[in-house]
Amino acid sequence: MIAVEHLSKRYGRHAAVEDVSFVCEPGTVTGFLGPNGAGKSTTMRMICGLTPPSSGGATVCGVGYRHLPNPGRQVGVLLDAAAQHAGRTGREALTLSAQLIGVDRRAVEEKLDLVGLNAVAAKRRVRAYSLGMRQRLGLAQALLGDPRVLILDEPANGLDPEGIYWMRGLLREFADRGGTVLLSSHLLREVEAVADQLVVIGRGRVVARGSKRELLAGAGTLVRARDPQTLAGALRRAGLAVTAATDGALTVPADAGAVGQVAADAGVALLELRPAGGGGLEQMFLTLTAGDSVKEAVR
Numbered sequence: 001m002i003a004v005e006h007l008s009k010r011y012g013r014h015a016a017v018e019d020v021s022f023v024c025e026p027g028t029v030t031g032f033l034g035p036n037g038a039g040k041s042t043t044m045r046m047i048c049g050l051t052p053p054s055s056g057g058a059t060v061c062g063v064g065y066r067h068l069p070n071p072g073r074q075v076g077v078l079l080d081a082a083a084q085h086a087g088r089t090g091r092e093a094l095t096l097s098a099q100l101i102g103v104d105r106r107a108v109e110e111k112l113d114l115v116g117l118n119a120v121a122a123k124r125r126v127r128a129y130s131l132g133m134r135q136r137l138g139l140a141q142a143l144l145g146d147p148r149v150l151i152l153d154e155p156a157n158g159l160d161p162e163g164i165y166w167m168r169g170l171l172r173e174f175a176d177r178g179g180t181v182l183l184s185s186h187l188l189r190e191v192e193a194v195a196d197q198l199v200v201i202g203r204g205r206v207v208a209r210g211s212k213r214e215l216l217a218g219a220g221t222l223v224r225a226r227d228p229q230t231l232a233g234a235l236r237r238a239g240l241a242v243t244a245a246t247d248g249a250l251t252v253p254a255d256a257g258a259v260g261q262v263a264a265d266a267g268v269a270l271l272e273l274r275p276a277g278g279g280g281l282e283q284m285f286l287t288l289t290a291g292d293s294v295k296e297a298v299r
């Protein structure tokens with residue numbers, strides 16, 4: 001379990017993180033979402049005791065990270081895949097970590113195998129690794145001590161589609177066995193497929209939090225019309241907020257009946273009318289974090 005309570009971090013006059021609170025329960029994957037610069041890494045660094053908070057605090061497995069007697073056995077952390085000694089081989093890096101946290105060397109081979117780094121890759125120096133291979137090595141390192149909690153900052157960066165699919169399966173399985181996963185990303189699609197819970201952060205503040213199901217249910221109605229501009233005007237005149245996507249779809253925070261009625265009254269022919277679902281979450285993410293690097297966010 002991870003508990004974050006009123007965490008704030010200021011750099012001079014700049015508030016990188018402001019009053020962020022959330023809980024990650026065992027058996028769940030929590031997607032920590034936000035555009036570039038939203039404060040995800042700073043929050044995660046504070047959880048792991050690497051950045052001192054200006055106020056607030058966080059606990060992992062019931063205590064502050066720094067008070068865990070052997071953190072590697074309880075919490076697997078991957079904050080920066082590039083932060084590996086470039087001159088060591090993958091196997092050497094893992095072997096050193098294994099010694100440091102006191103796990104059997106057999107775990108090294110087991111984890112190399114688990115993350116798909118074969119014998120040839122394990123013998124290569126890290127400087128020759130691609131970013132995707134470094135992510136896999138970082139994940140192996142995080143999993144080395146068979147922890148109950150995983151804290152991963154943008155672990156899908158550099159992975160190819162097959163790698164992303166593989167990682168989702170691995171994290172899902174970890175959570176299904178009772179583990180707690182906190183996973184950050186600036187790409188909604190990446191976490192949508194695996195997360196049960198979502199925490200959305202924008203400009204240092206939590207802008208939405210809850211189960212993916214709840215957030216999807218509250219995502220409103222997606223409507224496509226032959227004449228989207230006329231429909232958008234009619235919806236706005238009816239007092240409904242409208243978010244327009246570039247492909248002409250409109251997302252409206254109301255049920256399908258209300259949206260359909262406005263369209264009928266305005267004499268607009270509809271091409272599609274349905275609960276917003278995944279597309280709505282995307283629109284919600286865009287709306288909630290509007291003004292930040294939103295184009296990047298739904299790439």
Ligand SMILES: Nc1ncnc2c1ncn2[C@@H]1O[C@H](COP(=O)(O)OP(=O)(O)OP(=O)(O)O)[C@@H](O)[C@H]1O
Pocket residue numbers: 011015016017034035036037038039040041042043186
């Ligand atoms: N050491 C630091 N000194 C000053 N400002 C910092 C420092 N670390 C982070 N910041 C600022 O805090 C804000 C949040 O940064 P952070 O790296 O936590 O965002 P992020 O959500 O992880 O973004 P990204 O997806 O780009 O990694 C940014 O405005 C960043 O410039």
